[in-house]
Amino acid sequence: MxxxxxxxxxxxRLALKRALVNLGDTVFEAANGEEAIEIWGAxxxxxxxxxxxxxxxxxxxxxxxxxxxxxxxVLISAYTGEYNMQRAKNLGANLFIAKPFADIFEVVNQxxxxxxxx
Numbered sequence: 166m167x168x169x170x171x172x173x174x175x176x177x178r179l180a181l182k183r184a185l186v187n188l189g190d191t192v193f194e195a196a197n198g199e200e201a202i203e204i205w206g207a208x209x210x211x212x213x214x215x216x217x218x219x220x221x222x223x224x225x226x227x228x229x230x231x232x233x234x235x236x237x238x239v240l241i242s243a244y245t246g247e248y249n250m251q252r253a254k255n256l257g258a259n260l261f262i263a264k265p266f267a268d269i270f271e272v273v274n275q276x277x278x279x280x281x282x283x
């Protein structure tokens with residue numbers, strides 16, 4: 166599975182990447198929304214872990230820029246404001262998981278489950 170991890174916190178990207186690679190996934194990383202759009206547009210992405218609040222473009226803005234897509238999207242953020250969550254859902258997000266994560270493997274399994282139907 167091709168997974169895009171988008172977060173301005175390198176520790177979050179690294180933790181998700183390690184867990185996903187251990188499951189055999191190919192992982193692309195982006196530190197901000199602009200990088201995410203570039204990678205997503207150039208690659209066949211099945212699953213996206215997308216931070217809500219980032220420099221340059223927010224998670225909802227990334228979804229707005231991408232438009233129609235077939236990837237499953239997991240929003241991740243310590244920010245839980247209803248406006249952005251509802252807006253992101255309307256733009257195609259499938260799941261929201263709050264940070265900090267209690268169990269990185271549970272986060273990965275929830276996201277992968279969206280794609281493989283578990």
